[in-house]
Amino acid sequence: MSRTYLVATFADSEALLDAVTTARAQGFKIYDVYAPCPIHGLDEAMGIQRTRLPYVTLVAGALALAATIAFEFYAAVFDWPLNVGGKPDNSTLAFVPIAFEMTVLAAGLATVAAFLLRSRLFPGAQPPLTTPGVTDDRFAVALRWRPNAFDTGSARHLLVQSGAIRIIQTASDL
Amino acid sequence: MRVADQRRHRLLAFPARQSRASGALNRITDDVALPLDTGPGAGWLAAFAVAATALLVGIGCVSYEIATGIGVWGLNRTVGWAFDITNFVFWVGIGHAGTLISAILLLFRQQWRTSINRSAEAMTIFAVICAALFPLIHMGRPWLAFYVFPYPNSRGPLWVNFRSPLLWDVFAINTYFTISLVFWYVGMIPDFATLRDRAVAGMKKTIYGIASLGWDGSQRTWSRYEALNTILAGLATPLVISVHSIVSMDFATSILPGWHTTLFPPYFVAGAVYSGFGMVTTLLILTRVLMHLDRYITRRHLDAMAKVMLLTGSLVGLSYATEFYVAWLNGSVYERATFFTRATGPYARLFWTMVACNAVAPQLLWFSRIRRSVAALFVFSIAVNIGMWLERFIIIVTSLHRSYLPSSWVGYQPTAIEVGTLVGSFGLFFTCFLLFIRLLPMIAIWEVKAGCLADAHGASDV
Numbered sequence: 290m291s292r293t294y295l296v297a298t299f300a301d302s303e304a305l306l307d308a309v310t311t312a313r314a315q316g317f318k319i320y321d322v323y324a325p326c327p328i329h330g331l332d333e334a335m336g337i338q339r340t341r342l343p344y345v346t347l348v349a350g351a352l353a354l355a356a357t358i359a360f361e362f363y364a365a366v367f368d369w370p371l372n373v374g375g376k377p378d379n380s381t382l383a384f385v386p387i388a389f390e391m392t393v394l395a396a397g398l399a400t401v402a403a404f405l406l407r408s409r410l411f412p413g414a415q416p417p418l419t420t421p422g423v424t425d426d427r428f429a430v431a432l433r434w435r436p437n438a439f440d441t442g443s444a445r446h447l448l449v450q451s452g453a454i455r456i457i458q459t460a461s462d463l
Numbered sequence: 464m465r466v467a468d469q470r471r472h473r474l475l476a477f478p479a480r481q482s483r484a485s486g487a488l489n490r491i492t493d494d495v496a497l498p499l500d501t502g503p504g505a506g507w508l509a510a511f512a513v514a515a516t517a518l519l520v521g522i523g524c525v526s527y528e529i530a531t532g533i534g535v536w537g538l539n540r541t542v543g544w545a546f547d548i549t550n551f552v553f554w555v556g557i558g559h560a561g562t563l564i565s566a567i568l569l570l571f572r573q574q575w576r577t578s579i580n581r582s583a584e585a586m587t588i589f590a591v592i593c594a595a596l597f598p599l600i601h602m603g604r605p606w607l608a609f610y611v612f613p614y615p616n617s618r619g620p621l622w623v624n625f626r627s628p629l630l631w632d633v634f635a636i637n638t639y640f641t642i643s644l645v646f647w648y649v650g651m652i653p654d655f656a657t658l659r660d661r662a663v664a665g666m667k668k669t670i671y672g673i674a675s676l677g678w679d680g681s682q683r684t685w686s687r688y689e690a691l692n693t694i695l696a697g698l699a700t701p702l703v704i705s706v707h708s709i710v711s712m713d714f715a716t717s718i719l720p721g722w723h724t725t726l727f728p729p730y731f732v733a734g735a736v737y738s739g740f741g742m743v744t745t746l747l748i749l750t751r752v753l754m755h756l757d758r759y760i761t762r763r764h765l766d767a768m769a770k771v772m773l774l775t776g777s778l779v780g781l782s783y784a785t786e787f788y789v790a791w792l793n794g795s796v797y798e799r800a801t802f803f804t805r806a807t808g809p810y811a812r813l814f815w816t817m818v819a820c821n822a823v824a825p826q827l828l829w830f831s832r833i834r835r836s837v838a839a840l841f842v843f844s845i846a847v848n849i850g851m852w853l854e855r856f857i858i859i860v861t862s863l864h865r866s867y868l869p870s871s872w873v874g875y876q877p878t879a880i881e882v883g884t885l886v887g888s889f890g891l892f893f894t895c896f897l898l899f900i901r902l903l904p905m906i907a908i909w910e911v912k913a914g915c916l917a918d919a920h921g922a923s924d925v
Contacts, residue, residue, distance in 0.1 A: 302916050322682035325488060325657065326913035332686050340687045346694050364613060364622035373624055383626040386709055390634040393702045397642045397695060401649060404691045405676065408684040410652070414677025423680040424657040426488035 293434040293460050294320060295444055296420055297453035298427050302328050305428040308451035309334045312432065317444060320431040323423035345403040346396045353395030357388040417461045434458065487919070488912050492657055495906045498754050499658065503901060506753045514893035521887010524880045525600055533603045535880045541873045542863045545856075546881040547601045550888055552855040553738065554594035555636070555710055556731075559703050560739025561587030562643060563771075565650070566699035569692065574917075575767055577910040578759040582750065582900070583743050584647045589895040590742070591640045593888045598632075600884070628712040635709040642702060646695045652678050653688075654904040707735045714858065720801040721862035726785055733778035734851060737821070740772045741847025748841045750900060759906050762835050769834035772847065776825025779854075783822055797867060805861045809874060813853050814861075820850020 299305040302324065309319055309331065319335050322328075331337075361384040365371070370378045405411065420429040432444055448456055503511070528535050538545055561583040568576040599605045611633045613623045623630050655675035662668040678684070711731035714722035744765065751760045790802040805814050824846050833839045865872045899905065 323680040324682060324685065325492075325680060326653075326909040326916065327685040327689050328682070329917060331682055335682060337683060337686050340690045342687060342690050343694060346698070360613075361625045365625055369619055369622055371622075371624065373626060376626055380626045386628075386631040386705065386712075387625060387634045389705060390631075390638040390702075393698050393705075394638040394641060397645060397698050400691060400694050401645055404649075404687055408681075408687060410676035410678060410684070412673045412676060416677050416679030416681070419679060421660075424653070424660045424678075425492050426486075 291460050292417075293458060294418060295432045295434050295439075295441070295448075296418065296429055296457050296459055297432075297448040298420060298422065298429045298455040299452060300427065300454055301452065302428050304452035305430060306331060306334055308430055308448055308453065311447050311451060312430070312444070315443065315447060317432050320433040321418070323418070323420050323429040323431070325424055325426060325428075328428075342400055342403060342407075346400045349399030350392045350396030354388055354392040357391040358384055361387065418459070487915050491908055491911050491915065492661065494756070494758065495654075495904050495908050495911075496658060496661055498901060499904070504753070507897065507901065510749075510753065511894070511897045514890050514897055517886050517890025518894050519887075519890070520883050521890050524883035524887055525596075528600060528880055528884070529603075529605065533601065535878060537876050537878045537881060539873055539875070541866075541871045542860060542875040544859050544863065545875050546877045546885065547597050549852065549855040549859055550885055551594050551597035551601075552710055552731075552859075553852045554590045554597070554888065554892075556707065556735035556738045556851060556855075557742045558587040558590035558594065558639070558643070558739065559707060559732075559735040560743045561585070561590070562639075562699050562703040563736055563739065564743070565646065566696040566703065569696040570700060573767075574914050575764060577914050578906050579743070579747060579764055580910070581647075581650065581903075581907045582746065582896075582905050584643065584650065585896065585899045585903070585905070586739075586743060586746060587643050588640070588647060589892050589899075590739075591636065591643065592895070593892050595636055595640065596888065596891075628709060628716050631709045632713060635706045639702060639706045642695070642699055646699060649688075649691065649695065650907060650910075651904065652676055653680070653909040654907065656680065657908050658904065704732055707732045714862075719862050719866055720795065720797040721805070721858065724786065724789065726782060726789070730779070730782035730786075733775045733782065734821075734854060737772060737775035737779050737825075738847060738851035740768050740775065741844045741851065744768050744772070744840055744844035745848065746896065748837055748844070750905070751837075754900060754905070756906070759911070762837070765837065765840055766831070766834045769828045769840060769843075772843075773825050773828035776821060776828070776847075780818075780822030780825070783818065801862060801865070804865055805857060808861065808865070810857060810861050814857055817850050817853040817857055820846045821854060824850070 297308065299308065305322065305324070306328065309322060313319060313334065313336065322331060322335060324331075358381075362379060362381075365380070365384075366378045376383075418431055420427070420431075423429050430448070432439075434441070445456060536546065561580075564576050564583040565580045565587075568580075599608055602608060611623060611630065613625075614620075652675055655671045656678035659668055659671035659675045662671055708728035708731065711727035715724060715727035717723060747760050747764070747768075751757055787802055787806075790798045805811075824843060827833050827843070833843070860875050864875055
């Protein structure tokens with residue numbers, strides 16, 4: 290299904306922030322904003338919720354910690370106890386360093402994987418909207434256009450008022 | 464459907480609306496991408512020729528060693544670890560500065576780090592590769608290296624010994640390498656997108672396109688991305704401390720005089736950061752000259768790095784003093800004899816060189832004239848590299864060559880093969896680094912832009 294967007298380009302991040310704030314105040318929904326770097330204060334202006342990535346880190350780390358300790362215990366105590374210098378089979382403290390390393394490894398890799406999945410980033414991915422210059426020095430805001438439910442005139446007006454240097458209407462199949 | 468293209472006239476009508484930042488952002492992209500778009504200069508080619516030659520020497524030495532056996536090294540029954548493990552500890556330590564800059568300084572919100580963190584992280588990756596090679600070739604039969612992993616095997620399964628610090632090392636180094644690599648790559652995704660959009664067409668666009676994973680600069684992604692970077696930094700910070708602590712436990716958990724001390728973990732971590740910053744300083748000064756990036760690698764950066772070296776160098780000096788004090792205080796004759804031999808025995812000259820480089824020289828950094836002089840810092844950073852290499856050599860060799868039994872006291876001399884292997888590791892490191900500065904964005908474009916916007920807006924608020 291083809292979707293239509295109104296994309297306004299800005300040369301300045303302040304003007305963009307201005308446009309986003311005004312647009313939301315007037316009841317427009319911000320589809321997304323595109324920028325060459327993260328912009329301070331934009332998350333609040335767009336109403337983006339806090340990411341849940343830290344939970345992934347916590348769960349993956351906790352699972353890896355438990356699994357590693359359990360495995361070390363199983364291998365060193367049950368499966369093949371080995372007398373090394375008379376040290377106890379269950380040398381729990383000595384199991385900590387490896388358990389810690391595995392916790393960090395699993396938590397880090399799981400968080401990155403969750404990020405890539407959630408953001409739909411993978412080799413050969415095609416982003417739904419591309420605006421020239423947003424990876425260099427331009428900033429863009431995209432509003433989703435809907436027939437009969439979108440006041441194009443007032444949207445254009447507010448974007449121009451905020452300092453948009455270019456406004457285009459574009460369709461995307463994705 | 465450029466309906467409103469004509470609106471551009473607003474630009475002319477309201478020139479004040481266009482921020483100063485915008486031109487600056489474009490310039491950052493151009494400056495960083497320039498070395499990737501142009502051919503190499505004479506300086507780079509000369510440096511690459513030297514590095515690649517050193518690498519070839521190393522490949523030759525290691526091939527000979529693997530084909531013949533580690534008998535080609537100067538090790539004997541008393542000194543079973545020497546050059547090889549020295550190099551391992553040295554290279555692991557080098558890597559730590561990269562993580563410190565990219566992770567710990569990120570958590571402390573030190574903006575100055577943005578233009579040097581990418582190259583420092585690259586340095587970490589290459590240093591850890593160099594480090595990991597040494598235990599591997601020390602095994603003598605590196606094709607059996609997989610024995611160190613606890614995999615289900617046909618020998619029982621006979622598991623690895625989880626109580627051994629050498630095994631902790633295997634996990635620490637592998638985790639450290641993996642997390643550093645992932646952190647480095649994740650940091651480059653937006654920059655790959657910038658380079659992809661900048662490339663006209665052809666192979667470059669394809670490669671950067673694949674590497675950028677379809678990054679479109681969406682704020683929803685940026686929001687998560689910043690959280691991801693903070694999480695990775697939060698994981699990498701304890702990780703880097705654990706790695707060198709574990710390396711130090713390779714020594715500290717043994718009962719050898721001079722090794723068996725609880726001081727080792729913090730002492731090794733401070734030394735690692737000190738040596739790593741020494742290497743970062745060497746590399747950044749060279750890069751500044753070779754790639755003409757004085758606008759990004761400024762005297763302010765050098766000054767800040769010199770301050771870190773002043774702190775960590777002083778910690779290292781304090782550790783040396785503590786070691787001697789404890790050896791004198793604890794009443795063990797073996798401990799005392801080991802430290803007495805360190806300062807007066809056959810390796811005394813190396814010992815005093817080490818003290819001069821690591822404990823005395825950093826005190827010069829109290830003077831801001833030295834911290835801000837590029838030439839003086841370059842000389843100093845070389846001294847740090849030499850001093851910290853010597854430190855590991857002295858810890859390992861002086862403790863081993865004369866321990867409890869005087870009948871087994873021997874000397875140790877490295878063979879040409881061992882020296883060649885060390886030269887080769889420097890060759891590998893610099894070859895990788897030189898390729899990196901030609902092929903990848905060596906300054907984090909998006910982070911410098913974010914800093915630039917913050918500065919511009921901070922200024923407009925006043």
